Amino acid sequence: MSQTAIEAAEARPSLAVGALLERGTGYLLLLAVAAFAVWHLVATPAAFFTTLVVGINQGALYALIALGYTLVYGIIELINFSHGDLFMLASVLSGFLMVSAFGATAATTGAFLALIATLVLAMIFGAALNTTAERVAYRRLRRAPKLAPLITAVGLSFVYQWGGIKSNGSGQRNWDTILGSSGFTVLNVKVPWSMIVVTAVTVPLLLGLNWVIQKTRQGKAMRATAQDQDAARLMGIDVDRTISLTFALGGAMAGAAGLLYLQTFGTTRYDAGFQLGLIAFTAAVLGGIGNLNGAVLGGVLIGLVQALNDRFGLGVAYSQTVVFTILILLMVFKPEGILGKPTTEKV
């Protein structure tokens, strides 16, 4: 009986040849991408490094959003479909706060204070909305068949997008940002000031999150709950509260990403979350879903790949196609990503 179960669960080609082929193709692909990058590095170094800068900038945003996905998936094995749209709402909120409320549109000290204030508010907003969604929609479905919370998440995504349409209109909205597109040049490479801001916000956030997860009691509870919910209960861990906290942290990261997105690009769109969300999710999978370091690694990598494609590859028009193709290839050949452990399929 168990033999059949294993056979059924692992439909992977058991032939050594098949596995070798998969592994070989994977490495070939990576080699091709690396070669592509090196070629352009050598051919047009200035453009290449500029692209690198853009890629890392984007990558930081993806990393923050990816963390939200990976935190939630790690603890309750749910793809929080609405996470990307949460990020979008946070970006719209940030726009209103920075420009309409604080009038922070130029690089003054006041504006930077407003930035910090908006950052805090956006993170609180993200945390609150995500936690509420968990309480209202997902908690009841924790024991339901997987299809149910998944569909709910999709529905929530649509509701958030409606919120985006209502608050931001059905088109793109432009906002004045503190730093605009100004930057400094280093060795022929333009580095926008906004990237410094993004880095200055993202790095402490990542370190802070890491500290919470690794060093605090609640962080231990989160890790325990992610590994074995029942066992965690037996330790006296309040699993409900731990899950809520996880959603809160993920939402806060998305909130921060929303503000940073606004300040980097100066635009908001009701469907930006959907697009970026999927890319960020790909990043989470690339790095290893459930693994926080993986989310960051994946975010940066995807940011770089996307920037390389937009500049040297098939162009912006095919940006999503490239990223989703990566997603599909990952899912099929290496669903555990870079830092994850290979798991047997749970049928």
Next chain:
Amino acid sequence: MTVNSGAAPTGREGGDNLLAVEDLHVYYGNIAAVKGVSLHVKQGEIVTLIGSNGAGKSTTLRTISGLLRPKKGTLTYDGQNLATMRGDKIVGAGICHSPEGRRIFPRMTVEENLDLGAFLRNDKAEIAADKERVLELFPRLRERITQKAGTMSGGEQQMLAVARALMGQPKLLLLDEPSMGLAPVLVDLIFDTIKTIRDQGTTVLLVEQNALAALRVADYAYVLESGALKLTGPARELAKNDEVVSAYLGG
């Protein structure tokens, strides 16, 4: 005290029980897993629940520790009704459960697992002392203190599960099949350790399929079959009982 059949009163009902389970009914969906079980555990005892696979022993334990809710029946512990208490509060009240299948945290080290056992406690010095005590009980764990729990053998994981439960400083320790899958030498070790645990002041409620070993170490025993009580009595008496011997002791 003598051997009783089924749900006949055991004479242990009144007064000073640490844990009193009365007429417990637990369901999975529409399937009844536990049908009208009553058991009593006195302070300082080792009480064992034995029976074959699927008899409802683990279900009973899980209901006591709050992982499951009963459909009917009461669970009184130290004056409190467990059926309405949240799982984490039950642990806080002094009931620690080493579950079936060990359920250690695989990606955490032995030490981190032990620390999690003391999750609700704040007394740092005491916790450190308990850690020492527990590592004395299970020296193998001390050797592997920084090893990831998921990479240990079954026997070591079992020891870790028990040790982890002890870290909660329980008044009542629930052990679910601690000898499952262990080599005979380790089985003896585990049961000796259980005796030591009791001698050190912890009351033990032990679920076991290995009836022989369980009856040797316990004070009182309840035999479950198909979710209901079949026989109850002092462990020594039950070990000599013909039905028990033929059904569970391979006699």
Next chain:
Amino acid sequence: MATTTAAPGTAAAAAKAHTTNRKWAVGLLIAVVVIFLLYSQILPNAPADVQTFFRRWLSVSAVNEAVLWVVFALGLNIVVGYAGLLDLGYVAFWAIGGYVAGWIMSPFASSMYSSWGGLKVSILGRPPDIEGLDTGIHVNFWLVLPIAGLFCALWGLIIGAPTLRLKSDYLALVTLGFGEIIPQILRNGERIGPNGVFNLSNGDKGISPVDPIPTWPISYIPGVPDELALKASDLPYKFLVYCLLAALTIFVSLRIREGRLGRAWLAIREDELAASMMGVPLMRTKLSAYAVGAFAGGLGGVAFATHVGGVFASRFDFAISITLLAMVVLGGMGNVWGVTVGALALAWINSTGLEQVGQQINSSFGTDIDFPSYQFLLFGLILILMMLFRREGLLPETRTRQVLQEPERGELESVGADLEGEPK
């Protein structure tokens, strides 16, 4: 032998299902006839304000579109409702079906490749009578339908293949990925290949017009136009054509359901592990679900192209996949009649209801709410509320209720392996 997951129940249940099916079929047939007569004979001779009323609230165009949504919804119902595979990229088949029509049922093919300018192929086709527009490939609509269906079925296999070993959430993502990639490629497909010589899809401009629907041999009946294009008087006849497609999809859905394949799908939906242990070939069964579902999408795609007179890439977005999902969820996953009604209702709400009801409310209460903009909210809430409160749909079939309400197998096992059977 066969257990509860293999067969749909006793003979009594099957008989009951048959009567239900018959009642629905007859009812819908009557409705079709009535609606056809209404739009072709009655309304053109009705007083002006009656005509206006219908044009506002139930235009024949809106009815036609609703019927087409039924075809797509039933296609998705096979993938999601029967086999339990959460396909979030179904819009891809709608697009592909449409583009097949654009390629072989319009003048477009002659401009696909620069040296194809003089291409003129006609297979029982209806090329336009206009000089210069009779180039390209013109295949008869009725032939294009199965061609597009098969082509989409092939794509169903392509899209389904990577998902076969995946859990439901990953599966949803992969299908979603395809649902984004394919329209994006079509949206940008004006210049493909070296020097961009190949025009796959005419990019954002889309392909228009497509050839009319030939009605031979029905055209021999007096009063019936011999081809259906975009004239107002053609619309009631197009309605019949679309109803024919919907009827075909309904029929196939019902029949397959009762056959071995259908039962295999339901077994997979319920419990993949158990199904495979009972001998259900997982991969083949899942692939067939994708293929059959996609086939319906192909049919609908071609028909939809004749409905709007062309194929336009910008139309094909995620919102469509979600709308279809809402239709399936609302109607009851796996319930053919429920999904049909759900599709008709939601399609109408989307195209007409929101706007018109909104206008009424606004004029009655003096408010100024932009009702159509609530579309996303409406569909999102439908999905959420249905999952929270009535997962089996508004018109559930008993099996779905059982599957969706009982705790997952994995859940049961984690809670306690010592499950007890019935008392002896």
